[in-house]
Amino acid sequence: MDAALHTAALFVHLASLVLGFGAVLVADYFALLCLTGRYTLRDALNSTARLHVPIWTGLVGLVASGVMLHPDLGSTLTRIKLGLVLVLTLNGLQVGLLNRHMTRKAATPLAYPFLAWGAATAVVSQACWWGAVLIGFLNSQR
Numbered sequence: 001m002d003a004a005l006h007t008a009a010l011f012v013h014l015a016s017l018v019l020g021f022g023a024v025l026v027a028d029y030f031a032l033l034c035l036t037g038r039y040t041l042r043d044a045l046n047s048t049a050r051l052h053v054p055i056w057t058g059l060v061g062l063v064a065s066g067v068m069l070h071p072d073l074g075s076t077l078t079r080i081k082l083g084l085v086l087v088l089t090l091n092g093l094q095v096g097l098l099n100r101h102m103t104r105k106a107a108t109p110l111a112y113p114f115l116a117w118g119a120a121t122a123v124v125s126q127a128c129w130w131g132a133v134l135i136g137f138l139n140s141q142r
């Protein structure tokens with residue numbers, strides 16, 4: 001591939017990473033504050049609702065620029081990275097369902113199943129994003 005195009009795609013990849021993962025970190029931080037009782041559920045839901053646009057824009061940018069970087073699909077690490085991207089995307093989609101359930105219960109203290117669901121969602125999100133960052137970094141060292 002043309003070197004200038006590769007450099008441009010890498011810049012878009014990193015800029016999308018900052019946008020998407022930056023917003024995910026803020027969303028998961030609000031979830032953590034809520035789960036540890038330092039932020040009300042209603043405030044957490046309102047704040048994270050504002051983060052959907054940067055998260056999904058960043059993810060679309062990562063996938064589009066990632067394809068332009070020509071991933072080596074023969075590499076196991078790269079396949080694991082793409083698997084992590086798939087899981088974090090599905091995890092992001094099921095957040096909509098969780099939000100709808102939580103919004104209905106926002107006035108009452110959160111029941112255990114919803115706390116566990118919220119905590120598991122945040123753990124899966126963090127594990128997949130950090131895993132993809134780590135593999136992207138390792139691949140760029142070879």
Ligand code: HEM
Nearest residue numbers: 017062063066067069070071085129132133136137139140
């Ligand atoms: C959550 C999603 C993703 C994250 C966090 C992520 C993270 C990274 C990071 C940190 C790098 C290293 C950049 C550097 O060289 O400084 C990278 C490179 C790269 N990423 Fe991603 N990425 C993601 C999604 C994708 C996707 C979906 C694809 C493919 C469709 C992809 C393909 C690539 C390729 C080909 C490279 C270049 C590796 C090299 O230098 O040979 N990435 N990514």
